[in-house]
Amino acid sequence: MEHIFDVFNIGLLQNTLRTATPVILAAMGGLMTEQAGIMNIGMDGMILIGAFVAVAFSFACASASIGVLIAVLCGILIGLFFALFVVKLKSDEFIIGMALNTFAGGLTVFLLRSIFGVKGTFSNSGIVALPKVHLDFLDSIPVIGPLLNDNSIFVYITWILVFLAWLFLYRTPCGFWLRAAGEHPESLETAGINPDKMKLMASVLCGIFCGFAGAHLSLGYLTMFTEGMSNSRGFIAFACVIFGMANPPKVFLAALLFGFLDALGLRLQSVGVPSDLTSTVPYIATVLMLVYVVVSTDRKKKKKTKQQLVEASERA
Amino acid sequence: MHKITQSIKQNKTYLISLIISITAALIIGGILMDVTGFNPFESYGAMLRGAFGSARVFGNTLTKMITLCLTGLAMTVCAKAGLFNVGGEGQLFLGGLAATMTGVYLQGASPLIAVPLAFLSAIVAGGLYAWIPAVLKVKLKVSEVITTIMLNSVAIYVCTYLVNSSGPLATHDKGVLGGSDAVPEAFRFAQLIPKSNLSTAIFYSAVIAFLCWYIMQKTSIGLEMKVTGENERFAFFAGLPKDKLMIWSMVASGAICGLVGMFEVYGYQIRFQDSISNEFYYDGMLVAMIMNYNPVGIIIMSFFFAVIDIGASAMEFSTGVSGEISEIIFAVIIFLMAAEKGISKAITKKNLQRKVKKTMGKEVQ
Numbered sequence: 001m002e003h004i005f006d007v008f009n010i011g012l013l014q015n016t017l018r019t020a021t022p023v024i025l026a027a028m029g030g031l032m033t034e035q036a037g038i039m040n041i042g043m044d045g046m047i048l049i050g051a052f053v054a055v056a057f058s059f060a061c062a063s064a065s066i067g068v069l070i071a072v073l074c075g076i077l078i079g080l081f082f083a084l085f086v087v088k089l090k091s092d093e094f095i096i097g098m099a100l101n102t103f104a105g106g107l108t109v110f111l112l113r114s115i116f117g118v119k120g121t122f123s124n125s126g127i128v129a130l131p132k133v134h135l136d137f138l139d140s141i142p143v144i145g146p147l148l149n150d151n152s153i154f155v156y157i158t159w160i161l162v163f164l165a166w167l168f169l170y171r172t173p174c175g176f177w178l179r180a181a182g183e184h185p186e187s188l189e190t191a192g193i194n195p196d197k198m199k200l201m202a203s204v205l206c207g208i209f210c211g212f213a214g215a216h217l218s219l220g221y222l223t224m225f226t227e228g229m230s231n232s233r234g235f236i237a238f239a240c241v242i243f244g245m246a247n248p249p250k251v252f253l254a255a256l257l258f259g260f261l262d263a264l265g266l267r268l269q270s271v272g273v274p275s276d277l278t279s280t281v282p283y284i285a286t287v288l289m290l291v292y293v294v295v296s297t298d299r300k301k302k303k304k305t306k307q308q309l310v311e312a313s314e315r316a
Numbered sequence: 317m318h319k320i321t322q323s324i325k326q327n328k329t330y331l332i333s334l335i336i337s338i339t340a341a342l343i344i345g346g347i348l349m350d351v352t353g354f355n356p357f358e359s360y361g362a363m364l365r366g367a368f369g370s371a372r373v374f375g376n377t378l379t380k381m382i383t384l385c386l387t388g389l390a391m392t393v394c395a396k397a398g399l400f401n402v403g404g405e406g407q408l409f410l411g412g413l414a415a416t417m418t419g420v421y422l423q424g425a426s427p428l429i430a431v432p433l434a435f436l437s438a439i440v441a442g443g444l445y446a447w448i449p450a451v452l453k454v455k456l457k458v459s460e461v462i463t464t465i466m467l468n469s470v471a472i473y474v475c476t477y478l479v480n481s482s483g484p485l486a487t488h489d490k491g492v493l494g495g496s497d498a499v500p501e502a503f504r505f506a507q508l509i510p511k512s513n514l515s516t517a518i519f520y521s522a523v524i525a526f527l528c529w530y531i532m533q534k535t536s537i538g539l540e541m542k543v544t545g546e547n548e549r550f551a552f553f554a555g556l557p558k559d560k561l562m563i564w565s566m567v568a569s570g571a572i573c574g575l576v577g578m579f580e581v582y583g584y585q586i587r588f589q590d591s592i593s594n595e596f597y598y599d600g601m602l603v604a605m606i607m608n609y610n611p612v613g614i615i616i617m618s619f620f621f622a623v624i625d626i627g628a629s630a631m632e633f634s635t636g637v638s639g640e641i642s643e644i645i646f647a648v649i650i651f652l653m654a655a656e657k658g659i660s661k662a663i664t665k666k667n668l669q670r671k672v673k674k675t676m677g678k679e680v681q
């Protein structure tokens with residue numbers, strides 16, 4: 001019984017916020033491309049490059065903000081690169097996404113080795129971490145105080161970005177066009193707006209979000225870069241986009257749930273479950289959640305068509 | 317011979333763009349080396365020596381080629397039927413572990429019994445692990461791309477747990493860091509070139525590759541698979557058992573991956589370790605994609621990839637250039653091929669438009 005408190009405590013919630021943040025950020029990018037009708041499985045590579053660039057420039061310029069800035073700029077470039085193939089040249093999204101992941105994996109290790117002369121992991125006291133936020137008045141509140149204090153500033157920025165993403169998609173004309181580019185490109189064209197331009201914008205936005213995600217991954221808590229440190233987070237983010245049906249608040253919740261499960265895995269280690277087994281928790285959960293969501297939406301759809309049929313027959 | 321020249325003629329533009337893409341990718345790799353302070357000519361020389369320099373290293377290159385070719389074919393088998401198996405890595409791990417443990421438990425038995433059983437266990441383990449996402453896709457419409465990627469991580473973590481330090485399948489041999497017990501010597505594949513990784517696995521692989529090619533190109537099942545992959549609806553209305561075809565092609569893909577895992581262990585690694593594969597499947601996938609899922613093309617291309625891959629690690633050892641340059645070169649080839657396809661499509665479209673305009677203009681006159 002005492003074990004339960006070793007697993008379920010305030011640390012679990014703190015870890016949830018930490019592990020969920022990069023996934024939330026990447027998922028916000030992924031939902032942009034998803035809304036624009038692009039299957040983007042190259043997010044893992046985008047995150048990886050962002051993480052590397054953030055560490056490299058934070059170290060070189062001794063400034064975390066420059067690291068983040070360059071990571072985001074790189075994200076824009078990758079987004080343009082991705083769009084060049086997928087939108088302009090109409091290449092297979094699956095192939096380009098996979099190639100982007102391989103390319104990112106190869107490039108980051110190659111540069112790690114060539115620039116810093118290390119293999120595997122680069123960590124140095126010269127890398128500046130993202131600032132942590134501490135609000136004094138929160139100290140006096142139990143549970144919420146320790147939960148919300150001393151997080152990396154990105155945790156809060158992420159929440160704002162989720163809101164902005166929703167605002168953009170559902171409350172601005174541009175966001176409306178973006179969604180139309182995925183759902184009904186022909187009608188968008190009839191309205192005089194080029195759907196390809198919207199797709200380009202979506203993939204650039206995705207690059208920006210993934211750049212943020214990478215920067216948070218490597219500068220948020222651990223100030224280091226490790227080979228393949230994105231660790232399939234891009235794919236998990238992609239899964240979150242599908243759970244949340246590409247709707248920012250829903251995707252946010254899905255990513256939080258993933259973060260909770262990931263953190264639960266970490267906590268289980270403290271009770272003596274081997275770390276290799278606990279690491280499987282988020283991946284298994286992703287598969288199960290995906291199955292559940294797909295099946296339940298399918299059932300809803302069937303119900304709807306059945307109802308429509310019944311109504312139609314009644315009318316007849 | 318006539319057939320070969322014919323097929324070359326048919327795919328002339330494709331071959332030309334492939335050669336240009338490869339050359340350009342190698343040049344880009346050279347520029348990257350130059351920028352990071354290495355001599356590209358020296359490095360590429362070291363790469364070639366690393367792949368062809370002696371009988372031993374050439375054996376390693378051929379072994380790598382087997383792996384790439386089989387994983388590429390595994391991708392092709394399911395891609396033809398319209399499914400993307402991205403989970404070959406996990407299937408490879410499980411197949412390798414199953415075959416290894418079969419060998420370990422049957423110690424002392426006749427190889428005539430043990431080796432076929434090991435084959436069977438690798439096929440079953442890999443196939444079953446691919447069956448899960450296949451059924452989820454076909455029956456419930458859950459995207460197989462995500463589920464296979466997720467199942468990859470699960471398989472790799474579980475295998476790592478099983479064979480490492482305190483895991484239930486870890487070896488008790490002294491002086492061995494991690495890994496399962498060794499496969500008994502009598503069961504291992506015979507070495508073809510001393511001290512190299514090349515074993516009789518190459519013959520088994522040739523049989524598998526031939527079977528894949530034969531089934532896909534020469535049988536009605538292969539045609540039905542292709543029809544299903546190209547147009548699922550058409551397959552449905554043509555009365556093809558499309559669900560069955562899709563599931564079985566995925567299972568076959570997983571079974572091949574499982575066998576790759578077995579060949580790694582029985583061929584040269586001796587025991588199952590968590591380092592059994594370093595994302596081999598992803599490289600095989602790239603080969604299959606570059607060659608447009610053409611089985612013969614995959615065999616040829618996997619040799620080229622093997623030369624670069626094995627050569628790159630030798631190059632890293634002798635010149636200090638990171639061996640990961642091979643991954644960059646592979647990815648750049650794909651990007652260039654994709655770009656070429658898009659550009660040539662755009663050009664033909666423009667030409668067509670021009671032609672239409674011309675003829676229309678004449679008619680008006």
